[in-house]
Amino acid sequence: xxxxxxxxxxxxxxxxxxxxxxxxxxxGEDVAAAGGVFKTTEGLLExxxxxxxxxxxxxxxxxxxxxxxxxxxxxRPIAEIMFSDFFAVCWDLIANQIAKARYMTNGQVAxxxxxxxxxxxxxxxxxxxxQSVESWAMAIPGLKVVVPSSPVDMVGLFAAAVRDPDPVIVxxxxxxxxxxxxxxxxxxxxxxxxxxxVRAGEDVTICALGAMVxxxxxxxxxxxGDGVSAxxxxxxxxxxxxxxxxxxxxxxxxxxxxVEENPRLCGWGAEVASIVAEESFYSLDGPxxxxxxxxxxxxxxxALEDLAIPSVERIVEGVRRxxx
Amino acid sequence: MSSxxxxxxxxxxxxxxxxxxxxARLFERRAQDLFLEGxxxxxxxxxxxxxxxAAGFAAALRTDDLVFCTYRGHVHTLLRGAPMGALMxxxxxxxxxxxxxxxxxxxxxxxxxxxMGSYAIVGAHMPxxxxxxxxxxxxxxxxxxxxFFGDGTTNIGAFHEALNMAVVWKLPVVFVCENNLYMEYxxxxxxxxxxxxAADRASAYGLASIIVDGNDADAVHAxxxxxxxxxxxxxxxxxxxxxxxxxxxHSRADPAKYRPEAEVKAWLARDPIPTYRERLLxxxxxxxxxxxxxxxALASVDRATEEAKAGPFPxxxxxxxxxxxxxxxxxxx
Numbered sequence: 001x002x003x004x005x006x007x008x009x010x011x012x013x014x015x016x017x018x019x020x021x022x023x024x025x026x027x028g029e030d031v032a033a034a035g036g037v038f039k040t041t042e043g044l045l046e047x048x049x050x051x052x053x054x055x056x057x058x059x060x061x062x063x064x065x066x067x068x069x070x071x072x073x074x075x076r077p078i079a080e081i082m083f084s085d086f087f088a089v090c091w092d093l094i095a096n097q098i099a100k101a102r103y104m105t106n107g108q109v110a111x112x113x114x115x116x117x118x119x120x121x122x123x124x125x126x127x128x129x130x131q132s133v134e135s136w137a138m139a140i141p142g143l144k145v146v147v148p149s150s151p152v153d154m155v156g157l158f159a160a161a162v163r164d165p166d167p168v169i170v171x172x173x174x175x176x177x178x179x180x181x182x183x184x185x186x187x188x189x190x191x192x193x194x195x196x197x198v199r200a201g202e203d204v205t206i207c208a209l210g211a212m213v214x215x216x217x218x219x220x221x222x223x224x225g226d227g228v229s230a231x232x233x234x235x236x237x238x239x240x241x242x243x244x245x246x247x248x249x250x251x252x253x254x255x256x257x258x259v260e261e262n263p264r265l266c267g268w269g270a271e272v273a274s275i276v277a278e279e280s281f282y283s284l285d286g287p288x289x290x291x292x293x294x295x296x297x298x299x300x301x302x303a304l305e306d307l308a309i310p311s312v313e314r315i316v317e318g319v320r321r322x323x324x
Numbered sequence: 325m326s327s328x329x330x331x332x333x334x335x336x337x338x339x340x341x342x343x344x345x346x347x348a349r350l351f352e353r354r355a356q357d358l359f360l361e362g363x364x365x366x367x368x369x370x371x372x373x374x375x376x377x378a379a380g381f382a383a384a385l386r387t388d389d390l391v392f393c394t395y396r397g398h399v400h401t402l403l404r405g406a407p408m409g410a411l412m413x414x415x416x417x418x419x420x421x422x423x424x425x426x427x428x429x430x431x432x433x434x435x436x437x438x439x440m441g442s443y444a445i446v447g448a449h450m451p452x453x454x455x456x457x458x459x460x461x462x463x464x465x466x467x468x469x470x471x472f473f474g475d476g477t478t479n480i481g482a483f484h485e486a487l488n489m490a491v492v493w494k495l496p497v498v499f500v501c502e503n504n505l506y507m508e509y510x511x512x513x514x515x516x517x518x519x520x521x522a523a524d525r526a527s528a529y530g531l532a533s534i535i536v537d538g539n540d541a542d543a544v545h546a547x548x549x550x551x552x553x554x555x556x557x558x559x560x561x562x563x564x565x566x567x568x569x570x571x572x573x574h575s576r577a578d579p580a581k582y583r584p585e586a587e588v589k590a591w592l593a594r595d596p597i598p599t600y601r602e603r604l605l606x607x608x609x610x611x612x613x614x615x616x617x618x619x620x621a622l623a624s625v626d627r628a629t630e631e632a633k634a635g636p637f638p639x640x641x642x643x644x645x646x647x648x649x650x651x652x653x654x655x656x657x
Contacts, residue, residue, distance in 0.1 A: 025462065051462065057492070062485035065451020066458055072440060073390065073459035073467070092482075096445050097452065103653075106424035107646035108435040141655075142647055165649035193657065241656040275656075 001184055007177040009151035010040035010116070013158035014078065016187060018048050021076060024162060027054040028063060028080030037082055038118055038177050060090035064115065068098050071113040076162060084119040084133040084171065091136075098167045099142030111167045116158070119147075120211055120261050121309050122175035127297035130305075132262040134209070137169045138238040139266070144168040145238040146192060149213040151181040153236060156190030164192060173211035173261075193240030197249065201231035204255035204323050207246060207272055209235045212259040212310060219259075219315035228323055238268050246272060247280050254285040255322045259315050264292040291318035330546045335609065337383055341541045342604060342614065344379040345597050346621035348399040351408065354625050355398060355415055355429075359576050363633070364415045368429040369396040373539075373571035376596035377502050378403050380544025381470055384552050388465065390438045392453040393472040395430035396502075397442030400472055406434035408624055409631035420635030424642060447473070447482035450499065454490045457497035457561075468555045469497040476507030478521040487529045487563065494560040498551045501565045502538060508574040509582055522565035531563050538566030539596040542603070569594075 004012060018024045026044065028036075032055040035042030045053045056063050060081060067077040081087060087094060094115065101109040121130035137145045144166055148154040154172070161168035198213060199220050208216035213234045220230040231249050235242070250256050256276050258269030273288045291310045299305055310318075332338065352370045359368060371378065374396075382403035385391070393400035402411055406422060414421030415429050422434055430444040440456065443449035453471035460467040477483050478501060490497050501522035505511060518524035523533040536547045544566060551562035569591035573580035601614055647653035 057485070057488055059451075059485035059489060061448075061482045062451040062454065062489040065448070065453075065482065065486065066455035066489065069452040069455020069457070069469075070459040070462075071455075072435075072452070073456040074463050074465075075459045077455075092445050092448050093451065097443070097448050101441065102649070103647050104423060104427045104431045105433040105435070105441065106426050107651065108423070108433055109441065110649055112649075141653070239655050243656045 001182050003180050004151045004183045005177065006151050006154055006179050007038060007040045009154040009183060010172065011042055011044060012183065013155040014041065014044055015047060016155065017159055017162040018044070018052060023074065023076045024078065025052050025054070025070065025075055026078045026080070027056050027066065029056055029058055029082050031055060031080050036080070038174060040177065041080070060086050061093055064090040064093035064098070067113045067115070068093060068101070068111060071111045072109055076112045078114045078116060078162065081115060081117040083129045084117040085128050085131045087117065087133050087136065094143070095140045099140045102166070103142060110165055112165050114161045114168050114170055116170040116172060118174040119171045120173045120175060121298045121305055122211060124300055124302055124305060126300035130298040132293070134171045134238055135262045135266060135268050138268055138271070142167070143239060144192060145171065146236060147171040147173070147210040147238065148236065149173070149176065149210050149234050152183045152188065153190065155183055155188040157192065157236065159189040160192050163189070168192070171210065175211045179214070193237050193242055195236055195242035195245040196234045197231060197245065198234045199230070199232040201229040201253065203229045203253055204231065204257060204319055205246070205249040205253045206230050206232045206257045206259060206315070206319065207235055207269065208232060208259040209268065210261060212261055215310065215312050216259050216315055218312045219319065222312065222316050223319055228319065230319060235268070235272070241272070243275055246276065250276055250280045251283050254283050256284065257289045257291060257319050257322045259310050260290065260292040261309055262293060264290070264295045267292055286322050286324065289318045289322040291315050330543050332542055333383070333545055337545070338542065338604060339609070339613065339617065341379040341383050341545060342600060343617045343621060344382055344403050345375040345541065345600065346618055347408070347624060348375040348378060348402060349597055350621050350625040351402055352398060354412070354629055358415065358629070364429070365417060366428055367575045367577065368415065369575050370572055371396050371399040373591070373595065374502055374504060374568045375399060376541040376544050376600070377472070377500065377538045377566045377568055380541045381500065381548045383545050384548035385468070385470065388438065389467050390440050390456050390469045391472070392440050392449040392456070392469065393442050394449070394474060395442055395444040396474065397432055398429070401432040401434055401439040401442060404434065404437040404439040406432070406437045406439050408628035412628045412632035413635045416632050416635070417637065418632060418635035419638040419642060420632070425638040426646070447477045447480035449473070450477070450482050450486035451489070453497055454486045454495055457490065457495035458493060460496055461493070466556060467496065468552050470500060470552070471497060472500045472502055474507065475501060475503040475505070475512040475521050477501070478525060479516060487561070490561040491529045491531065494558070496555040497561045498555055499561065499563045501563070502568055503565050504568050504570040506570065506574065506583070509578065520565055522563055526563045529563070531561070534562060534564045536564060536566050538568030539594050539599070541596060541600050
């Protein structure tokens with residue numbers, strides 16, 4: 001067991017898979033010699049060499065095209081898109097090409113590839129380097145989407161993503177890169193499509209994702225002081241989505257809250273809320289509450305950004321409305 | 325056009341290119357007829373008039389080489405050896421279609437034959453082709469990747485990103501611009517900063533400017549052999565601009581009234597198929613040999629049409645399949 005930062009866990013996860021499988025390659029902007037702008041990929045170039053760990057030009061379409069074409073021809077490539085906001089400049093390749101190739105060709109094309117990206121706010125970068133794009137990716141049939149919220153999940157879910165035969169988007173909340181957690185020694189492999197109850201409770205179910213998970217847990221601590229026992233579920237995987245864990249929890253607690261970093265409209269929590277409403281309606285004893293960023297681009301100033309992204313206080317307030 | 329002296333291929337290869345062009349022409353005409361009969365839905369983008377580019381390259385490739393093409397891709401897919409009946413069935417929306425009816429005219433694909441897809445978003449397949457070439461390079465397969473695209477593609481970002489990366493990484497890929505003078509409806513010359521939209525950009529990526537008569541199968545083939553060999557031997561990518569002409573409109577909805585009559589007439593006089601027939605006859609090929617090829621091509625297209633029409637429509641059980649590698653489309657438990 002070792003204590004790693006989330007950013008160290010990124011490199012550990014990539015290395016684990018590259019060590020295991022010689023067809024795993026990794027490329028992106030500044031990922032090799034510089035070790036990544038977030039220092040998440042330090043040491044990989046030295047360990048695996050310049051053929052398998054490759055710096056690219058600032059050409060997101062070429063990066064994503066490269067991994068798609070390579071996956072069609074025998075590699076299991078990993079691409080880094082430096083900031084998830086840049087998905088917008090290669091969205092054609094992700095949404096129109098990668099997501100649809102298998103279905104359109106009736107299974108002729110297999111795309112075992114991973115796109116990993118730094119996502120979300122909390123770091124005062126302003127509106128074009130802070131977006132939460134997991135809901136964009138989730139909305140496109142043909143993409144799997146995971147959001148690890150801890151170092152051990154980063155290694156384990158990443159390994160599952162690389163080994164998956166379908167394209168997987170690994171969304172890394174950049175505000176978590178400096179957080180620490182225990183990661184077991186040896187190979188760590190998790191499963192896509194599995195949520196995790198990170199804190200058990202009886203009165204209300206809080207579903208959170210990515211950087212909102214530690215905040216939801218902190219909110220649950222506050223609520224415990226008020227006598228409200230909150231269960232916190234880390235959704236972890238948006239596609240496939242572990243509905244069973246959520247519905248089982250709501251069945252016991254009868255109250256449901258989502259905590260989402262994305263702007264409000266069409267966030268992942270809206271989908272989960274609709275499932276709960278449709279399939280667990282009669283176990284609900286109150287309204288479903290969604291705590292989200294307002295429907296805004298994220299502002300840069302810390303005073304404003306902190307108001308926009310769900311805070312522990314706003315989560316507590318949302319839960320109180322749900323259990324009222 | 326290229327002023328280089330074209331070294332002619334063996335007669336067998338030239339006759340095979342003639343066969344390919346005949347099959348391509350008749351396939352496209354049949355596709356058009358089936359549209360008019362209402363048997364093909366949606367849209368289609370025919371390559372009538374552009375067959376020499378496809379045939380010249382197809383004859384220069386190894387069976388394990390990979391081809392990427394655009395929504396104007398019936399012919400490229402066919403000439404890789406994909407079964408004609410299954411291609412026609414795909415146009416007709418049948419379960420027996422090459423993509424089970426899920427792709428349609430703009431997405432014909434036959435991975436088994438190295439026809440790696442028809443891409444309907446302009447430019448997208450150029451970086452994808454580069455990626456396939458990257459894998460070939462890393463796996464040392466000796467494969468060459470050929471990527472066909474239209475003149476309109478030369479003004480989209482993916483074109484430039486792909487070329488730059490392919491050159492920097494010295495990838496075994498050949499980019500072939502089929503310049504038919506029109507993007508969709510607008511002449512490429514009206515919206516492009518240079519005269520030759522692909523060839524004039526080559527120098528920006530350290531590549532030679534290569535222009536070939538895309539209506540001359542022999543010339544295309546000679547160029548194809550040269551650039552494919554360069555790619556296969558580690559010399560890196562090439563960018564070829566083949567000058568050709570679309571006999572019809574952009575798609576089935578387009579009667580192409582915007583084209584000057586004299587221009588159309590001049591290009592029709594340079595139709596790659598009758599002119600090639602004349603040349604083969606001049607070179608001593610018996611007309612009976614060519615008649616036989618033409619008859620066989622028509623018989624193939626007739627057979628493929630009947631086969632396609634006889635195919636069943638996909639049933640409900642097919643709708644939810646093949647989103648994921650497990651064969652299904654489940655997104656939740």
